[in-house]
Amino acid sequence: MESRVRVLLLSAALAGSTLLSGCSLWPFHRHPAPDSVPVEVSDAQGSTPPVVDPTVTRRQVKAPKIKSSDFELGGFIGTYSAQDFGVNPVYGARLAYHVSEDYFAEGLFGTTQTGLTSYEQLSGSSQLLTRSQRQLTYYDVGFGYNLFPGEIFIGRGRAFNSAAYLEGGVGATKFAGTTHFGVMVAAGYRVLFLDHVAAHLDVREHVFTYDLLGFKKTLHNLEPTLGVSVYF
Amino acid sequence: MTFRLNAAQRWLRLTLIGLSFISTPSLADEAPRARNLQPARYVEVSVEEAYLEVHTGPGRGYPVTRVIARGEKLDILMRRTDWYKVTDDAGHQGWVDRESLSKTLLANGEKIKLDDPLHRDFDQSPWEIGFQTGNFGGGNVNSLFTRFALTDSLAAEAAVAQTLGNASSSVMSSVGLAHHFSPHWRISPFVDLGVGMVKITPKSTIVQPRSRSEQFGYYGLGTDLYLTHRLLLRADYRSYTLFSKDVPNEDRNEWKAGFAFYF
Numbered sequence: 001m002e003s004r005v006r007v008l009l010l011s012a013a014l015a016g017s018t019l020l021s022g023c024s025l026w027p028f029h030r031h032p033a034p035d036s037v038p039v040e041v042s043d044a045q046g047s048t049p050p051v052v053d054p055t056v057t058r059r060q061v062k063a064p065k066i067k068s069s070d071f072e073l074g075g076f077i078g079t080y081s082a083q084d085f086g087v088n089p090v091y092g093a094r095l096a097y098h099v100s101e102d103y104f105a106e107g108l109f110g111t112t113q114t115g116l117t118s119y120e121q122l123s124g125s126s127q128l129l130t131r132s133q134r135q136l137t138y139y140d141v142g143f144g145y146n147l148f149p150g151e152i153f154i155g156r157g158r159a160f161n162s163a164a165y166l167e168g169g170v171g172a173t174k175f176a177g178t179t180h181f182g183v184m185v186a187a188g189y190r191v192l193f194l195d196h197v198a199a200h201l202d203v204r205e206h207v208f209t210y211d212l213l214g215f216k217k218t219l220h221n222l223e224p225t226l227g228v229s230v231y232f
Numbered sequence: 233m234t235f236r237l238n239a240a241q242r243w244l245r246l247t248l249i250g251l252s253f254i255s256t257p258s259l260a261d262e263a264p265r266a267r268n269l270q271p272a273r274y275v276e277v278s279v280e281e282a283y284l285e286v287h288t289g290p291g292r293g294y295p296v297t298r299v300i301a302r303g304e305k306l307d308i309l310m311r312r313t314d315w316y317k318v319t320d321d322a323g324h325q326g327w328v329d330r331e332s333l334s335k336t337l338l339a340n341g342e343k344i345k346l347d348d349p350l351h352r353d354f355d356q357s358p359w360e361i362g363f364q365t366g367n368f369g370g371g372n373v374n375s376l377f378t379r380f381a382l383t384d385s386l387a388a389e390a391a392v393a394q395t396l397g398n399a400s401s402s403v404m405s406s407v408g409l410a411h412h413f414s415p416h417w418r419i420s421p422f423v424d425l426g427v428g429m430v431k432i433t434p435k436s437t438i439v440q441p442r443s444r445s446e447q448f449g450y451y452g453l454g455t456d457l458y459l460t461h462r463l464l465l466r467a468d469y470r471s472y473t474l475f476s477k478d479v480p481n482e483d484r485n486e487w488k489a490g491f492a493f494y495f
Contacts, residue, residue, distance in 0.1 A: 066275055066346075067310045070495065097361070099493055100313045100461040101291045105363070107376075141363040141376070143491065149291045161289040170365045172374060172394060178435065181372035181396040195310075195317065231312070 069196060072096040074229020076110075076200065082136060082175070083219045086115030090223060094200075096144075104144045106167065108184075108204075110223070111137040114175070128212070133177045138206060140184040142169025152191055162191045173208050182208030200227040274307040277336035277344050284336070286326030290315035298326055306336070314461065316346075350460065352494060354381040354415065362466060362492025369484040371397025377492070384415040389424060402432040406450065420456040422468075425449075430474065448474045452486075462493045 073095050080090035092110030099105060114134045120126055144167035151159045167186040172179050188202035206221045279300050286298040290312045300306060300320060306328075309317040314330040334346050347356060358381040365374050377391035386409065393404045408426015426449070433443040454468020467489040474482040 066308050066316070068495075069310055069312050097493055097495075098313050099463045101315065103461075103463065105491065105493060107363070141374070146291075149289070149293055151289065151294070159288070161291075161294070170374060172396060179394070179396055179401050181374070 069231040070098045072098065072104075072198065072229045072231050074198070074200065074227050076202070076225040076227030078202075078223060078225025080110070080112040080114075080136070081222045082112070082114040083221055084117045085134070085136075086117075088112045088115055090225065092225070094227065094229060096229070101149070102146055104146070104165075106142050106144055106169070108140045108142070108169075108171070109138070110225075111135065129176055133175075136173065136175040138171060138173040138182070140169045140171030140182075140204075140206070142167045142171075142184055142186065144168075144186075144188075160191050160193055162189065164189050167204075171206075173206060176210065176212050178210065180208040180210050182206055196231045198229050198231070200225070200229060202227065274309055275344070276305055276307050276339055277333070278303060278305045278339075280337050280343075281332075281335050284328060284332055286318065286320075286324075286328055287315075288326060290317070290327045292329070294327065298324055308333070352416075352458065352462075354384045357462070357494045360387075360464075360492045360494045362464075362490055364466060364468075364488040364490030366486065366488025366490075368393075368395040368486045368488075369397065371395050371401075373486060373488055375488060375490070379410060379492075385412050386410070387412070389426065391428075398435070400432050400434045402430050404428055404430040404448070406448075408450070412456075418458050420458070421453070422456065423451070423453045424468075424470075425451050446474045446476055448472050456492075462495060464492050464494070466490060466492055 073093075075091065075093050077089065077091045079087050081087045090110050090112035092108060094106060094108050096104050096106040112135075114136050117128060120128060144165045146163040146165045148164040150162055150164075152162050153159050165188050167184075167188065169184045171182055171184055173182050174180075184204055184206050186202055186204040188200055190198050190200050192198045202223075202225050204223045204225070206223065207218065209216055209218045211217070279302050282302055284300040284306075285296045286300060287294040288297055298320075304320060306318045306320055309319060309325070311317075315327045316330065316333050317325060318328050318333075319325045330346055334344060336344055338344050347353070360379040360381075361377075362379075363374070363376055365372070367373065373393055373395045375391050375393035377389060379387040379389045381387045388407070389410050390407045391405070393406075395402045395404065406426050406428030408424050408428075410422050410424035412420050412422045414420055428448055428450070429445060430448055431443055431445045450470050450472045452468050452470035454466060457465040457467075459465060468487075470486040470488075472484040472486065474484065476482060
């Protein structure tokens with residue numbers, strides 16, 4: 001008798017636990033979904049029970065793009081010593097790209113109005129070149145190496161980044177009505193007074209060969225310049 | 233009664249407004265407070281390593297004057313070459329190298345992804361600009377070129393070249409397409425094909441030379457060598473055919489080498 005009662009009680013307990021666990025499947029027993037988790041209920045098949053797709057939508061954090069400032073654009077003025085044709089003011093422009101902290105590539109353009117040779121000055125009226133032929137323009141594309149990066153100090157509280165650099169390149173010089181292939185070597189010093197503004201002191205040598213006087217002659221033209229440039 | 237300022241009063245007022253701007257305290261002092269009020273202009277990261285060294289300049293030789301501890305936050309202001317200018321919560325600024333900064337975390341907890349200059353991503357850096365010099369039909373040639381990557385393998389190219397020969401000089405402009413066989417290799421060969429215009433000016437010291445313009449087509453092959461830090465060397469050969477109006481077509485060969493950088 002006692003065993004029968006025990007069997008009945010055990011059966012009732014089993015049935016009760018089964019029912020209770022079954023109730024947990026009912027939707028109204030579910031915990032409400034958090035606001036950030038959208039719940040999509042699919043009832044496309046009508047008779048099928050709703051399928052819950054617990055897709056969590058991640059918050060998209062779109063970071064702003066980091067600005068780069070590897071390019072440098074600027075201008076310069078100085079003097080250009082055209083061999084045989086005097087020392088004259090020169091002005092020009094530069095565009096550089098800083099490849100790494102050590103190297104940079106640079107394009108240069110400059111122009112100057114050359115003067116009279118000693119022969120022309122002594123002879124008076126004799127002119128070797130017309131005015132337009134005396135206009136000397138050049139371009140060079142070079143590659144530079146920051147040899148001595150460092151800082152300069154002005155007073156007690158100011159320090160500016162700087163670099164002494166060497167540069168070499170090739171280009172062309174238009175002079176006396178003809179364009180000549182040439183090479184350029186340079187040494188320069190750059191001081192960044194602001195993150196985006198630099199001052200330059202450069203000395204360039206342009207080497208090219210011309211045959212204005214009927215024989216080939218190699219010229220070494222020196223050009224010291226001062227310039228300002230901005231990084232972007 | 234209408235109230236009108238005379239000229240002197242207007243100038244006085246403008247001067248006072250100007251002075252009030254000048255006498256505003258230094259922005260550096262106000263930076264931390266202002267930073268929280270403004271919408272995010274810069275990428276903010278937090279230091280994950282034990283510490284982060286901040287240099288005074290964008291180079292390995294510049295001294296380390298500040299160390300940022302783990303968990304502290306930084307704003308990235310800009311990049312120059314492989315150095316990033318950052319500012320901390322107190323408004324102190326300095327430069328951090330790419331490798332150190334790549335170990336920091338974004339606001340969502342992910343590691344920041346920075347451009348890796350040693351591995352080109354054609355989507356991030358489709359542009360190339362370069363310069364080559366060499367030999368064109370016995371004379372010198374200087375060529376400034378640009379390329380834009382349409383896909384990893386295919387690029388549109390344009391160039392302006394100046395040839396400087398003994399008998400003549402010319403300016404050539406061209407457009408074309410280049411195909412790289414293995415764009416992700418360190419040594420990456422390519423072929424290219426294009427058309428252009430050339431203006432040829434004969435050299436003459438006695439009479440004023442008469443220049444002529446011609447169209448041309450070219451095909452070529454060459455190779456890139458990715459050196460380092462967005463820099464590559466390029467050497468190539470091109471065969472040109474000048475479609476002359478007056479004389480039979482002329483062929484020219486060109487060999488040149490130079491460098492390019494991508495961005």
